[in-house]
Amino acid sequence: xxxxxxxxxxxxxxxxxxxxxxxxxxxxxxxxxxxxxxxxxxxxxxxxxxxxxxxxxxxxxxxxxxxxxxxxxxxxxxxxxxxxxxxxxxxxxxxxxxxxxxxxxxxxxxxxxxxxxxxxxxxxxxxxxxxxxxxxxxxxxxxxxxxxxxxxxxxxxxxxxxxxxxxxxxxxxxxxxxxxxxxxxxxxxxxxxxxxxxxxxxxxxxxxxxx
Amino acid sequence: xxxxxxxxxxxxxxxxxxxxxxxxxxxxxxxxxxxxxxxxxxxxxxxxxxxxxxxxxxxxxxxxxxxxxxxxxxxxxxxxxxxxxxxxxxxxxxxxxxxxxxxxxxxxxxxxxxxxxxxxxxxxxxxxxxxxxxxxxxxxxxxxxxxxxxxxxxxxxxxxxxxxxxxxxxxxxxxxxxxxxxxxxxxxxxxxxxxxxxxxxxxxxxxxxxx
DNA sequence: GTCTATAGACCGATAGAC
DNA sequence: GTCTATCGGTCTATAGAC
Numbered sequence: 441x442x443x444x445x446x447x448x449x450x451x452x453x454x455x456x457x458x459x460x461x462x463x464x465x466x467x468x469x470x471x472x473x474x475x476x477x478x479x480x481x482x483x484x485x486x487x488x489x490x491x492x493x494x495x496x497x498x499x500x501x502x503x504x505x506x507x508x509x510x511x512x513x514x515x516x517x518x519x520x521x522x523x524x525x526x527x528x529x530x531x532x533x534x535x536x537x538x539x540x541x542x543x544x545x546x547x548x549x550x551x552x553x554x555x556x557x558x559x560x561x562x563x564x565x566x567x568x569x570x571x572x573x574x575x576x577x578x579x580x581x582x583x584x585x586x587x588x589x590x591x592x593x594x595x596x597x598x599x600x601x602x603x604x605x606x607x608x609x610x611x612x613x614x615x616x617x618x619x620x621x622x623x624x625x626x627x628x629x630x631x632x633x634x635x636x637x638x639x640x641x642x643x644x645x646x647x648x649x650x651x
Numbered sequence: 652x653x654x655x656x657x658x659x660x661x662x663x664x665x666x667x668x669x670x671x672x673x674x675x676x677x678x679x680x681x682x683x684x685x686x687x688x689x690x691x692x693x694x695x696x697x698x699x700x701x702x703x704x705x706x707x708x709x710x711x712x713x714x715x716x717x718x719x720x721x722x723x724x725x726x727x728x729x730x731x732x733x734x735x736x737x738x739x740x741x742x743x744x745x746x747x748x749x750x751x752x753x754x755x756x757x758x759x760x761x762x763x764x765x766x767x768x769x770x771x772x773x774x775x776x777x778x779x780x781x782x783x784x785x786x787x788x789x790x791x792x793x794x795x796x797x798x799x800x801x802x803x804x805x806x807x808x809x810x811x812x813x814x815x816x817x818x819x820x821x822x823x824x825x826x827x828x829x830x831x832x833x834x835x836x837x838x839x840x841x842x843x844x845x846x847x848x849x850x851x852x853x854x855x856x857x858x859x860x861x862x
Numbered sequence: 863g864t865c866t867a868t869a870g871a872c873c874g875a876t877a878g879a880c
Numbered sequence: 881g882t883c884t885a886t887c888g889g890t891c892t893a894t895a896g897a898c
Binding site: 456457458459460461462558561562563564565568571572574575579600602603605606609610613614616617618620621623624625635638639642643645646647 | 667668669670671672673769772773774775776779782783785786790811813814816817820821824825827828829831832834835836846849850853854856857858
C-alpha cells in the first residue's frame with residue numbers, strides 16, 4: 441500500500457475516534473512514522489483528507505450494497521430498471537431475513553464500515569451535506585429498499601396487508617437501533633445480534649400469512 | 652439569570668453545534684460579552700463546564716420523564732414500586748399513543764432537549780461513560796418503559812400476543828429513527844411528525860384486538 | 863468578578879535542504 | 881517525497897491590576 445492510501449487509512453481511524461477537530465495532523469503522521477510536513481505532499485490540507493475519505497467511502501458503500509444486493513437510492517432514475525424488478529419479485533421472507541442478517545454482520549464486523557459509520561455519526565451536524573449523507577446512507581437506503589420488497593411480499597400475499605412504508609420502518613428501525621447500541625458498547629455485541637435475530641423472526645411471525 | 656448559568660447555556664449551545672473540540676473558551680465568552688479569563692472565575696476548566704452540563708442535563712432529563720410519566724431505568728430498584736404498577740395497569744392503547752406523541756413533540760420542540768441530544772449524539776464515542784449515557788437515555792429508558800406497558804396490554808388482551816420486548820422495539824425504534832432525521836434535517840420536521848403519527852396508528856391497527 | 867496581558871503548548875501550513 | 885525548522889495563529893489557562 442502506498443503512502444497516500446496509508447494516510448487515508450490512518451486519518452479515518454483517528455477521525456472516527458476523536459472527530460475532525462480532535463484529530464491533529466501529527467496524530468495522523470506519527471503512527472505512520474512520517475513527519476506531518478510529509479502529509480502536505482499528498483494532500484493540500486486536513487480538510488482535503490477528510491473530504492477524500494468521505495468521497496471514497498461513498499464509492500465503497502455503494503459497492504458493498506451492490507454486493508449484498510441492496511440498491512442505493514438514485515434520484516436520477518425514478519423508474520425501476522428491469523434488474524430491480526427481477527430482484528424484488530423473487531424475494532421470500534426467508535431471503536429478506538438472511539439478507540438483513542448478512543448486512544448487519546458485515547456492517548458490524550468490517551472495520552472500515554465501522555470507522556466510517558462512527559465518523560459520520562459524530563460529524564452529522566457539522567454541515568448540511570454530511571447530515572443528508574448520513575440519512576441517505578443509514579436510513580433511506582435500507583428503508584426504500586425494504587419498502588419495495590414489502591410491496592412485493594404483500595402483493596404476493598406472503599405477508600399480511602398494510603402500508604409497505606410502515607412495515608419497512610417497523611422492520612428496519614429496530615435493526616438500526618441495536619446497531620447503535622452495538623457501536624457504543626461493543627461488549628454488548630452478542631446481545632444485540634441476538635436481539636436483531638429475535639426481532640426479525642418475531643416480525644415475520646407477526647406479519648406472515650403462514651403459521 | 653446569573654453569569655454562571657449564562658455560561659452553561661451558551662456553552663451548551665456551542666458544544667451542540669461544533670462539538671467539544673470545535674468550541675473554544677472564546678466562542679463561549681464572546682457572545683456573553685465577557686472575556687474568556689472571566690470564565691475561569693466560575694469554572695476551573697473547559698472540561699468542567701462540559702461535565703456540569705452533562706450533570707445538569709441528567710437531572711433535567713429525569714424531571715421531564717417524570718412530568719411525561721415515563722420512568723427512568725434505575726438499577727438500584729429491581730422490583731416495581733406500587734406506583735409503577737398503578738401507572739402501567741391503567742394504560743390504554745390510546746393513552747400510549749398520546750404519551751408517545753407528547754414525548755416526541757416535547758423532545759423536538761424544546762430547545763434545551765434538542766441541544767443536549769445533539770451534543771450527546773456527537774460525543775457518544777468520546778468515552779465509554781457518554782456512550783452508556785446515550786444508550787440509557789435515548790434507547791433503554793423508552794424501551795424498558797414500553798416493554799412493561801406492552802406486557803400489561805397483552806395481559807389485558809388489548810393487543811395481540813407476542814414478546815413485549817419485540818413489540819417495544821417495533822413500536823419505539825421507528826420513533827427514534829424519525830427523530831434522527833428531524834434533528835439532521837429540520838425542514839423535514841412535518842414529514843417526520845406525520846410519519847411518526849402514521850407509524851403509531853399503523854402499529855395499533857396491526858396489534859390491536861379490536862378492528 | 864471583571865479586565866488586559868501573557869505564558870506555554872500546540873495547531874495547520876510552508877520554506878527549503880536533501 | 882521525506883526531513884527539520886519555523887511562521888503566524890489559536891488554544892487553555894494563569895497572573896495581576898482594578
